[in-house]
């Protein structure tokens with residue numbers, strides 16, 4: 001029996017066969033560097049999708065540890081990880097290495113804050129939002145707009161999910177859409193109202209798809225809307241994002257309130 005064909009040509013055959021992506025798309029992915037902020041439900045799903053797709057370098061940023069109540073939606077982690085309370089980025093890096101040894105995974109056990117955001121996101125071609133709170137998202141928006149780095153926002157709670165892609169200088173940013181974080185304790189959280197695992201994977205799948213379009217050199221194919229879905233009621237809405245707000249404090253006036261205080 002001949003040995004299994006472990007070449008990149010074989011591994012990525014089905015995605016390279018997709019004409020809009022093609023061999024050039026695969027080469028671009030292999031050269032790409034992505035930072036994923038948060039290694040929970042969204043972050044671990046994003047990391048797995050992009051590692052399987054062959055993104056060259058993944059930096060995972062999270063300071064949390066695997067817990068028993070993560071396992072229903074955070075597919076990279078096992079019961080053994082939860083029993084040991086392993087750092088998520090360490091458990092994720094080990095699992096991702098087993099999934100695709102060609103991907104360079106850089107686990108960073110830290111929380112993204114204003115003081116380290118510039119350094120932790122440095123060098124990334126794209127930043128993916130796997131966070132679970134508004135303070136982190138507005139900080140990400142500031143850091144990415146300031147440094148001209150594309151990022152993809154997402155949030156999930158209950159059966160609802162939302163996402164939008166931000167290309168600095170081309171599309172609206174988070175502050176073009178939202179004035180700022182809602183007052184503390186006014187927004188539902190997964191801890192308070194729960195979350196169904198597949199909602200996480202639907203929206204992480206959309207983020208990963210947008211990431212692949214961008215990283216493979218097709219920014220014009222990105223969705224130019226804020227997409228909001230309630231997967232329980234099957235209500236799906238898209239808000240057109242025609243252009244940045246003329247007086248956006250962040251992407252137009254370049255005031256980075258969350259990064260610089």
Ligand SMILES: [Zn+2]
Nearest residue numbers: 173176248251
């Ligand atoms: Zn803006």
